[in-house]
Amino acid sequence: MDFRPKLLFFSHIGSPEAITGAEKLLLATVLEMSAFADCVLIVPEEGILSGRASAAGIPVQVTGNIPLYYSMYLGLGTVRDEVMQGTRSEGMEQLYRLLIQHRPHAVWVNTCVHPLPAIAAKRLGIPVFWCLTETLRISAGTSQAISLIEEYADRVIGISASTLSPLTIPSLIGKSEIVYPAVDTNRIEPWTWDARRRSRRAKLGLKEDSCLIGFIASHLYENKGLEHFITMAGIVGAARPEAVFAVTGKPVDPAYYERCRRMAQATGMGSRFHWMPFEPDITNVYPALDVLVVPSIIEEGFGMTALEGLLFGKAVVAYASGGLAEIMHATGNTDWLAPMHDYSGLAERVIRLSANVPLRQEVSARNQVTAHIEFGSEAYRQRLLASLEQLRLRHEPQPRIVRGSGTERCELSGWRLRPFRSREALVAAGWSGAPEQELPDGTLALLPRGEPIGEAPAPRAKPGRGAQAKPERGARAKPERGARAKPERGAQAKAGRGAQAKAERGARAKPGRGAQAKAERGARAKPGRGSRGQSQRGKSGAAGKGGASGKSGAAGKGGAGGKGGAAGKGGAGGKGGAAGKGGAAGKSGAAGKGGASGKGGAAGKGGAAGKSGAAAKRRAAVKGDRLKRSKKPSVQR
Incomplete structure (x- = not known):
């Protein structure tokens, strides 16, 4: 690129209580992109994500509530109607105002459930990167969700092959690519691991030879496979007395959380379970573990938890679900994948690692090296730059035809509105048949107006029509009245006729x-x-x-x-x-x-x-x- 572009990054969530894998991925993307672009992070509320971005010197702006559409992910048949209804919401107008304020060269939209920023940007002519961090479920409305992505994305970034697998439309395949994510390695602080390990294990009352087997999620809900982990723990605990289990995450469904805790007690391993709240600083969690288990029972878009475990030098066992399988294959961990829903296969692999300390240490050391090679910051930065260059960003948004609630049509070019004087002027300017983008009148009022396009209509001439017609009409219709009421005026104005x-x-x-x-x-x-x-x-x-x-x-x-x-x-x-x-x-x-x-x-x-x-x-x-x-x-x- 011959200039330094300005990019806006839209996060769908920004909780002050927890941070998800999608948020971590977005933060890593912003930090890497900031090496060659001016980046601004847009969040719905202040939270952990915005705090970390601000600490890293990234400007942050809060939008307030912008509607999310989980029907995009679930493939509900009502998805298009829901999203189009949302384009008439106050949140949509807030997005228009924000985009006009910043005038970015491109926007980056994170996750499939956040379509409104992509639609707002596209209507204003701003190029859109749409990053899919999840694999769409195949259902009745999946084709509608895919068509929305195809319509409003200029580049589709998949964080794994799994996330792109449902996108079978040829036009989408041509503008889609896999960009495997990275973890901000500056935050993992390897020199502190030993001290943090001792401190954490001491708090849990663990012996030196205890094998701590962990389950980590930002939010605890069914799709993360916690029940599968508990069932596996019952098998492993019965076979390996040194095995101890830790569950870390924020409960989102109290009934589900209590059911899982009762289930752990029922396995007979209740005393060997440790239930810990979400920990925003991952350096306090991973160093204490010996084995990390990721039993997701959905097609994961990627599996940031698994990648974090690998980068921290831990042995990882996982279900072969979506992007998880890709990570494990890329880092040489195919042997440690179990088929989805096969908790016995999970247990068998965990038992091997728990019983064989040298094997566990060998796997852990290799994982740390290969994860940095495949998913380190430098590799990720180069992939992002290549993707950005493919978009061939312009200094100004792509011109387009826009309209409000009235009949006026305008060319939006260079953030300036130029109204057409006539339909003929629009056709003569080469816009015949071009799609028209409807924008709120309030949004159009924020844009400066330029010179109208087309020739000004000639003023209507009024030759002698009135002078000829009116005297005759007056002379014929009102002879007596004129004679009586206005003699002098009539005598002067209508003398001879x-x-x-x-x-x-x-x-x-x-x-x-x-x-x-x-x-x-x-x-x-x-x-x-x-x-x-x-x-x-x-x-x-x-x-x-x-x-x-x-x-x-x-x-x-x-x-x-x-x-x-x-x-x-x-x-x-x-x-x-x-x-x-x-x-x-x-x-x-x-x-x-x-x-x-x-x-x-x-x-x-x-x-x-x-x-x-x-x-x-x-x-x-x-x-x-x-x-x-x-x-x-x-x-x-």
């Missing part, structure tokens, strides 16, 4: 409605305001707003020379009509918007002769004469 038609309809339809009343009120209330105020400025007609020709009368909106008059805004051929905006031929009437000569009636806005009626008309005539003398009109009436 349909003006003659509207004006004529207005003149015919409502020529006198309220004209007399409004005109008289206007004449009485504001007789001179328009005349004195606005007529001089020309804003409201020849005689003002209420004058003879009204707001839109003969001289238009602004008077003779005003804004909308005869020569006003609309002009002779202007916007509003023949002689101006609101003038003689204006928008809304024959001579004005509202009537024949004005906005509202025949000659003005409000009545037959203008807004202020007959009186207004008379005043307008007088004032009109004055204006004619003072101003030159543009258009004659």
Whole structure:
């Protein structure tokens, strides 16, 4: 590799009370990998494993409860449904957050019962090492478990041939390999063995010539074969008076543990049994033994207990179960294997070793040497490095298509989301038919967003559609309302289009409605305001707003020379009509918007002769004469 990768190692358990063989193996893996990678150990809780890793300088992070699936190991028919349900759990979201936080180059998942870290990593494009430390049971759902491993693992590490034996899918075989584990030999401290042996045996009250035959497990349960050990002990004890037996481990089922103790008493060897709790420091346990028995009644993935016994230079007798047989064959101990469930075969081999001290010592010395050669740290480190190089790690995760609960699709590349602007953009980028990984919306929100992929859609143009359609619709649909309610606005905005038609309809339809009343009120209330105020400025007609020709009368909106008059805004051929905006031929009437000569009636806005009626008309005539003398009109009436 041309760079130092960052690796995350996921342990399925992390008890403060005991440490399993799988945990010991994982710790050894982390320590060896740390020679060429930045390693972080991920545990569900603080315990012996995390404490040892921290003491060795390995960063540790606690995740809390992440669901485990023993149905993967047992091969239950519901396994896929269970695991997929778990991908929607809070624990799964915690895994996504952790992976985004660390951004590792690869992850290492320990044991088959811990699939969620593998799934989370794979969905984010992170390569996955999936280490199988157990042999899957063959059952109705085993094929489902195998398919999950095939789908989410980039490399499958088996710690023995036994662990890989159920993986018969061709695609899995091609990415699987055996990497026999190692023990952290720095922790076995050979220079302390003699002193520890004497101390332990003294506590047990053993004589120097006593042959201590041991059974060791982190947790005492049926699959470890404790009942087989007790049955064997009854046979050995009857044949060899120097034989003494020690059981070390943490009970997990009180009823089972008590049954085993009663069984030991029933053999007649109860006084020669020593029951001891789990001991986290193995250097306090193995040196005191003479023979170690490993009677597992399941297909062991490997058998870390047996390997530890060999490294401590002990004679080991075991059932030929799974990976145990591989260890024993590799170290020249085939003769000390008994067929599974053959406790008489165990007893026969133990009796030989107990009775023959020179033979026992010879076997013990050879085991220590061969175990270090086959399973020492240096050999393990080289196997791990070779496996890591086969994966050809990248600087960034493999790009992929991801989506949340909505319709948006994004390319996840370099820990950055780039949304596609369209389906066409996705296809053009080469992702047509690619699988899509669904991620929680909260997870997607943690990722930075980059530039969208594809061309931005052109803005929708709005040409003259509205300008053409709306005036016609308004002109046809609401002629009267427009004429009455908004005369000025209508006169300006819709000057020429349909003006003659509207004006004529207005003149015919409502020529006198309220004209007399409004005109008289206007004449009485504001007789001179328009005349004195606005007529001089020309804003409201020849005689003002209420004058003879009204707001839109003969001289238009602004008077003779005003804004909308005869020569006003609309002009002779202007916007509003023949002689101006609101003038003689204006928008809304024959001579004005509202009537024949004005906005509202025949000659003005409000009545037959203008807004202020007959009186207004008379005043307008007088004032009109004055204006004619003072101003030159543009258009004659």
